Amino acid sequence: MNEGLTSAAARIRGCGAAVFVDVSALMELAWTGIANVTANLAREIYRALPEHSYFFARGVVIDPAALMTAIEEANGAYLEVLLENGFAQLGSIGDFSGVAAATVGLFPNIKTAHRFFDVEAVVFHDLSAMLMPELHQGWAAHVHTQALARDGESSEVVCCVSEATAADAKLYLGLDAERCVVAPLGVRPPPGEEPAQRMNYAVVLGTVEPRKNLRLVAEYMLNHGDLADRIALVFVGRKGWGQSFDDVFGELTINSPWRESIHFTDFVSEADKWALLRHARFAIFPSLFEGFGLPVIEAMAAGCPVITARSSSLVEFGLPDEMYFDPFSLSDFGRAFRHMETMPKNTMARLGAALKHQAARYGWAAFAGTLLNAVAARLEARERAALTP
Template sequence: MKVGFDGKRATQNITGLGNYSRYLIRLLTKFHPHNQFLIYAITIPPPELAISEVEYRYPGKQLIKSYWRSFGIIKNLLRDNIDLFHGLSNEIPYSLKTAGIPTVVTIHDLIFIRYPQYYSFIDRLIYKYKYRYAALHADKVIAISKQTKQDLMHYFGVNEDKIEVIYQDCDVIFHQQVTSLMKDEIKKKYQLPEKYLLNVGTIEERKNLMLIAKALLRIDNIHLVVVGRETKYTLTVKQFIKQNQLSERVHFLHNVAHCDLPAIYQHAELLIYPSRFEGFGIPIVEALHSGIPVIAAKGSCLEEAGGPGSIYIDPDDDVELAKQVKGIIDNNETKMKMVRMGKQYLDNFKSKLISDQTIHLYQNVIDNAKR
C-alpha cells in the first residue's frame, strides 16, 4: 500500500494539528513498515520536525504554492501511483475523486461553528467551505472523538456510516517516568513552586483560564503554573490576578521546551483543563500518562479523553472547581484512585491499536474503490 499525506501541518506546526500529523505517520511507519508513506509538503521541514522513515514530495517551481496543495498536487499523486491520500488536517485537495484517488480526511473539530465569536468572519467562511467539502467528498472521515462525529452529522449532514472514530495518543515522551534528578533540574530551570496546579494550552478565552484564577481565591497554600501561548485574553486574566493579589501564586511559563513538559506534568498535583469546548483534549491524555489526576469541563468531548476516573465540572462554576481541587489535594486516597483509573483508561489510546485501526480503514477504502 502506498499512502500519501498532506504535509502542511506536519512540516510547519509544532503544536496541535502538526503533532497529530507527525504522531500518526510515525505510528504507521513503526507498526506497518511494509507499506510506503509519502508526505506532500510545500516547504522542507526543519530537522526537529522531519520524519526519517518517509519520503517527501515538494511542488517544485510553482508560482503559487497554495494552488499546488489544493489542485496541482493531483499530478504528483498520479505520477507516484498513490493508492490512497489522507488529509490529516480537516481538508483535502479538490478533484481527487475525479482523478480516481481514494481519500480519507481527519476532521478534528467544528469549534468555529459552535463558537463563532472566537473566529473572524472570513476564517469561518473558509473553514466551513473547506471542512464541509472534505467531509462530503472524502471516501471516509476519521473523527478524533465521538463529539466530533456527532457534530459532523449534525452540521454537515455526513452519513454516520461514513465516519469512524479513531482516538489519538500523546507523544511517547509522556509515557515514561521522569527521574527525580530530572524533576529537580526542571524545577530549578523554570523556578517552579513546590506545590502547584497545572494548566496547559493556548491561553485563549475558550480555554477558560479565568475559571481557575477565580477558584484559586478559594484555595489556600497552592500555586498555579500555566503553560501555553498567550493571546489578548491573557491580559484580562492577568489583570484579574493582579487585582486579587494572586500574582505571587500564578506562574506563566514561556518558551517551554517540549522535552521538559513531562517533568512539569509529573511534578504537578493535578491538571485543570476547563475548556468550554475541544475536539479531543491531548493535555488530558498527557496528564493521565504522567500519573496525575485531571479535572476538566463538562460539555464537549473531554470525558472521552479523561475517562471515568477524572472529574468534570461546569465551566462556569468556580466554587465547584475549588471544592473538587481541595477534595483531591487533601485526600491522598482519592488522588491515588484517580491516577489508577486514569492509567487503566489509557488502554483506549494504545499505539498499536490506533495504527491497526487506521491501516484497516485505509485498506477498506482502497478495496471499496476497486469494486
C-alpha cells in the same frame, strides 16, 4: 506493532496502493495539537508501510528520512530549512501519481487537495468553528466552517477523533455513517517514571483564548487568595487571541496574593511539558469545547490527576464524576478544585496510577490502524466495483 495497524497495512499492500500523507502542519516552528497528531500519524504509517508511504507539503514530496529526523526532534524549523534550500525534496506530487495501482491521500487537518487521489481521508478534530463561532476569530470561523463542508463532501473517509465529533459531523454536515469512522487520538509519553513525591503545584493547560476558558480559573483564584500560600499554579500555553493576557490575568499578577504563586511558561517543549505533568500535584483543563482533549489524556498518561470540563468529547474519557465540573459555574469548579486540593497523598497516588493505566489504551498505532482499515475497505470496494460487469 499494533495488530490493527499490521492488518490494515497488509490490506493496503494487497490493494497495491500508495499512501500519501499531508504533513503541512509540520512546517510550524512550534508543534502543538494538530502538528503533534500529524507527526505521530506519519511516524506510524512509515513504520507500517515503509515502501508504500509518501509524505508531502506544499505540493512537494519529502524525503522520509529527513521527515523522520524532524519528527524525532519535534523541529519544524529543520524541515523548513531543508525544503527552502532544495534539500529533502523528491519532486512534485504530480510526479508520483503513477507509482501504484491506486493512490490514497491522508489529510490530518484541512485538505490541501481535493479529488487528486483515488481515495481521500480527512481527520475531523472538532466542529467548534461551525457550532461556536464566537469562540474563534471571525475569519477563522468562516474559513474552517467552509473547509469542514468541502472536505467532508470530497472525502471517502472522514475520521472523527471522538464519538462527539462524529455525532456533530453526521448531524450538522449530513455525513452518512458509512463514511464516518471514530478513531480516538493517542498518547506517547517519553521514557521516565513519576517522582516518588509530587510537588505542590497544579498545571493549568491551554492557550489564552476564549475557548480554553482560562478566565474561570483566574476568577476563582481572585476570589480565593488564601490558597496562594498552599499551592502554586503553572499556566502552560501560548498567548492566543481574543481575551488579552492582561484582561484575564492582569489583576492576579499585580494586586493579589497570587503574585508569587502563579507562573506562566508560554510555549514549552514536549520534554518540558511531560516533566511539568509528572511532577504536578494535579492538572486543570477547563476548555468549553473539545474534539478530543489531548491535554487530558497526556495528564492521565503522566499519572497526573486532572479535573476538566463536563462538556463535548471530554466526558468520553470516563473520569470519576467528581473530577468533572460545569465550565460555566465558578462554584462547581471550586468543588472540583477543593476535591483535588484536599485529597490525601496516598489516595492521589492510587488515582494517578489508575489514570495512567487507563490512558495506556490510547495509542497512535491504534489511531493509524483504525484510519488505514477504513481506507483499505474503500480500496477493496473500489476493486470490487471495477471487477463487476
